[in-house]
Amino acid sequence: MLHHVEVWVPELGRAVWSWGWLLGELGWVPYREWAVGRSWRFGETYIVVEESPAVSAARHERCRPGVNHLAFHVYGRERVDAIVEAAPRYGWGLLFPERHPYAGGSGHYAAYLEDGAGFEVELVNSR
Template sequence: MTDRLPPPVPGSLHHVEIWVPDLARTVADWQWLLEDLGYTLHQSWENGRSWNLGSTYLVFEQSPALTGDRHDRLAPGLNHLAFHIDTADRVDLLVAKARENG
């Protein structure tokens, strides 16, 4: 695995880092979707994983500095991630795959 990414487009998103209480569960929940969308595993370390698509990457890390043990969508902070999907049929396929992946 290489740490070299394509050159960024000025003003584009560089990365998003999300701290999670359970890295193994997070990887199980997200890996299938990210790879289905074209992301590739970029980095892997004891407490984290990152996937990239082009010059943007998404990081999930189980940090020892967490103050809570679960995500609260109603609390300040990250509410959700949204991805561009090309067709409604592709969205339907991803919804079916999400059900298969719990």
């Protein structure tokens, strides 16, 4: 089982606003808070967003070596669609809109979102 994922962000306030909303929509709950970071928990796994002084760029580049995106289960197409509809109000944009909701291939109902700092998530219909 995955223990945690730590995402270094260029602006904590913006990350808390966008990631906090999205993770809340997906059933994650606030876990810990400190001056330069926040975390949300789902079961035993948690996700951290942290504004580290060691961050070396103002934007994540998902096409470079490293993590491309995080993928989450979403139960029901209607739920995927509702999150996609609300996402722009929280700083998330739809990637591959011309192929949405099958950008991952036929039979793979999912949404690919990117936040203002360049981080991508995939919301996979799991029903």
